Amino acid sequence: MRFVCLLVALSALAPLGASSETKTMAPAYKDHQDLAYYLHRSGNRKPVRTPADWQKRRKHVLAGMQQVMGPLPGKEFRVPLEVKVEEEARVGELVRRKISYRTSPRQRVAAYLFIPPLKSGKKAPAMLCLHPTGELGKGIVAALGGRPNRQYALELAQRGYVTLAPDYPTFGEYPCDFDPADGWQSGTMRAIWDNIRSVDLLQSLPEVDGKRIGTIGHSLGGHNAMFTAVFEPRIQAVVSSCGFTRFHKYYEGNLKGWTSQRYMPRIDTVYGKDPDRMPFDFPEIVAALAPRAFFTSSPVRDANFEVSGVRDCIAAAQPIFTLHGKPDNLKAIYPESDHDFPNEARAQAYTFLDRHLDHRPADQDQTKTSGSSGE
Numbered sequence: 001m002r003f004v005c006l007l008v009a010l011s012a013l014a015p016l017g018a019s020s021e022t023k024t025m026a027p028a029y030k031d032h033q034d035l036a037y038y039l040h041r042s043g044n045r046k047p048v049r050t051p052a053d054w055q056k057r058r059k060h061v062l063a064g065m066q067q068v069m070g071p072l073p074g075k076e077f078r079v080p081l082e083v084k085v086e087e088e089a090r091v092g093e094l095v096r097r098k099i100s101y102r103t104s105p106r107q108r109v110a111a112y113l114f115i116p117p118l119k120s121g122k123k124a125p126a127m128l129c130l131h132p133t134g135e136l137g138k139g140i141v142a143a144l145g146g147r148p149n150r151q152y153a154l155e156l157a158q159r160g161y162v163t164l165a166p167d168y169p170t171f172g173e174y175p176c177d178f179d180p181a182d183g184w185q186s187g188t189m190r191a192i193w194d195n196i197r198s199v200d201l202l203q204s205l206p207e208v209d210g211k212r213i214g215t216i217g218h219s220l221g222g223h224n225a226m227f228t229a230v231f232e233p234r235i236q237a238v239v240s241s242c243g244f245t246r247f248h249k250y251y252e253g254n255l256k257g258w259t260s261q262r263y264m265p266r267i268d269t270v271y272g273k274d275p276d277r278m279p280f281d282f283p284e285i286v287a288a289l290a291p292r293a294f295f296t297s298s299p300v301r302d303a304n305f306e307v308s309g310v311r312d313c314i315a316a317a318q319p320i321f322t323l324h325g326k327p328d329n330l331k332a333i334y335p336e337s338d339h340d341f342p343n344e345a346r347a348q349a350y351t352f353l354d355r356h357l358d359h360r361p362a363d364q365d366q367t368k369t370s371g372s373s374g375e
Helices: 010-017 051-069 152-158 187-204 220-231 282-288 307-323 343-356
Strands: 037-039 045-047 084-091 094-104 107-115 124-130 162-166 208-218 235-241 293-297 330-333
Touching: 037 051, 045 051, 051 187, 051 220, 051 282, 051 307, 094 152, 094 187, 107 152, 107 187, 124 152, 124 187, 124 220, 152 162, 152 208, 152 343, 162 187, 187 208, 187 220, 208 220, 208 343, 220 235, 220 282, 235 343, 282 307, 293 343, 307 330, 330 343
Parallel strands: 124 162, 124 208, 208 235, 235 293, 293 330
Antiparallel strands: 037 045, 084 094, 094 107, 107 162
16 A cells, blocks of 8 residues: 655645744854854854753754754644554564554655563553665565664564654655645655654554653664654654764765755755755754764764764764763764664664663563665
8 A cells, every 4th residue: 555645735734834943044153063152143152051051052953954954844733643554463472563644634654563562551662763765665674675784673672662663755655756835845854744743653552651762763764863853852862873974074065965855955956065054964963962862873984974074973962962961871883884784783772772761671682683784
């Protein structure tokens, strides 16, 4: 079954302009690597000395993101989920359901939902599992795509998490032609909103502890997880594998790869693919997650996301986590691999999630990890 990306009239999408962060333009920060200040409305630089100071800079970061991605929808765009179970199967001790649910007035999204065995009355933490680039979409992370190093929706469910793996626009069962009449300015913001509705769904499940929700992704899923968590405070822990680098170090500043309709076309049409003109960058994205938990696996031979640019982001964001009294909530590892999420990296990521989502797997060795590379 395929869920068609139906067009929505611009008038029906009026709530897309309701987000408070886009009522004013973000101030122009020349250096997104320097997070030690915010720009006052007078234009003067003010030092970031307290978490309250950082919130002023963070508000500018969110505004800058929406200048590129388009506005985050308002609450009135949150329609009933109308969840439908399309298929159900057993995978060992797990229940795997293929479901669909409504994320906006005329859009349904398909996803795989894994439910682990739970003791009576017990609730589990949940993970929103976002897939990498690939025509199979959600099936990649649900262990249906033949990529063992991408099967984190299955592996985390085997570890005792409820996991949800939705399709990203244009992949899996989410065809989308991005007609301008549908009102979205980017596939990125469309996916962010779908993911926020996915958190709504997770919180509605009787098996889920709604206060212990995280997200994980590789490559496309890696930055999708970060973008979503910046806008969604209910996400308490984030894992990004091969998901980002500074714009200036992404293919030596050539941002063409970010500009397709499924990502952020305004990077080209408004900002000329120029890193110097961008109103946000990944050092700010990482810092905007503070004080929540963030883990990245960024391999040293990743040709997509250059590792020194990742190190720059972590170095810039670390003082913000320290400012909030949570220096250990930021963790980066740099595997000796290419664009991959290898066994040991996933094992460290899962342990990080267990700690920050207060989860104790019944069997710490139950997650099977056997690797293969590729997107």
